[in-house]
Amino acid sequence: MIQINSVNSEVLVSWPGFITELALLAFAIAVHRRYFSNLSDIPGPFWASVTRLWHVWIILEGKQNVRLKALHRKHGQFVRIAPNEVSVCHPDGSTLLLRANLHKGDWYSVTAVPDYRFQNPMSTTNPKVKKALSKHFTAGYALSQVLKREPDVDENIEHLLRWVEKYAEDRMPMDLDRFITYTTFDNIGSALFSEPFGFIRAGRDIDGTLRNNVALSRFAAVAGFFIGPLRILINPLNSWLLLLPMGRLYRTTSVAIKKRLNNPEAHNDMVAHWLGAHQKSGELSLRKIEAQANVNVGAGAEPVSCVYHL
Known part of the structure; x- marks a missing residue:
């Protein structure tokens, strides 16, 4: 009869190594978003370029309008506020975007109230x-x-x-x-x-x-x-x-x-x-x-x- 010895979990998973790998992955993603993204040349706060959490924070803080207004005064008509989002403050911006018939971002899906069955013009991205x-x-x-x-x-x-x-x-x-x-x-x-x-x-x-x-x-x-x-x-x-x-x-x-x-x-x-x-x-x-x-x-x-x- 073969006896199988229990294996210490530390042998299967090296937690320090796992955490190190996660940290390196997060660092690599942050570097790519900050310096190698298609939006890298658009100015904005450092943390906004590497994580969406900066934008979420200023929304929950209740000062998004004040913060964005100050950022546009500092950086101009285009400000990067997330790894994949730019705030536009240009007189022709809204007209050009609407004429382009672009798909809206997935963010608008939340306006299907109370759930996905109730689609309306605001929640529809197409x-x-x-x-x-x-x-x-x-x-x-x-x-x-x-x-x-x-x-x-x-x-x-x-x-x-x-x-x-x-x-x-x-x-x-x-x-x-x-x-x-x-x-x-x-x-x-x-x-x-x-x-x-x-x-x-x-x-x-x-x-x-x-x-x-x-x-x-x-x-x-x-x-x-x-x-x-x-x-x-x-x-x-x-x-x-x-x-x-x-x-x-x-x-x-x-x-x-x-x-x-x-x-x-x-x-x-x-x-x-x-x-x-x-x-x-x-x-x-x-x-x-x-x-x-x-x-x-x-x-x-x-x-x-x-x-x-x-």
Whole structure:
């Protein structure tokens, strides 16, 4: 009978040697990215040229706009902000890039909320597919159509002002940031579904919908840079279990769409135009409408939130 002796793991794996090899590999990659990449001649921070983590850090720090503005002042119109990314500050830059019909980066995949099943123009990286999909949604964003919801927006703002007056009368401090967030989301609800979500009227976050709003913004800002793990993490099961920040957003939007579809009196909102496109063309499915509504609710609050800083 042959006896097999156990072999010490140190014989199979030399941990110091393994760590040394990893360090040498990381060093070689860093040198290649810094000095031998096609972007090596574009100026920028040293760490930005060797790792994406520099860019992720300034995003999470909340000072990306300030940092990039300072870098463009220092280096000019083109600044390298990652091993494979350049920040362009040139008057003709956006026009030339859009005309080139280039594929968008994988980062945009994160805007398929809550998971890959819900593709929208923003998450679609193929320019031809994106253009074909966008044409179905364009009519809903026409200024003439959006202005038809102005009375509803005015009503939401009136609710905000009532809360301001109440806090003033009670001589109590007011978390204006929260109340403007409530107003913003209700305005989006009015424009999309002919009905606000009810946050500003109630003066609170209903069902904890907005509780993870800050976490969702930070997650969406950086998750797209790690597309491999992202595709594993974001899946229909996690969406259903509400394990990720976008799960609650999806639940809120899904409920609003169902109410909207069962509301025959709703009209002149964005969804009305999209449903019209759905009826005219089989290319625009109800899921794509839901996907567009999801990204509108999630991203729409960001630009309007600038009111808080005025």
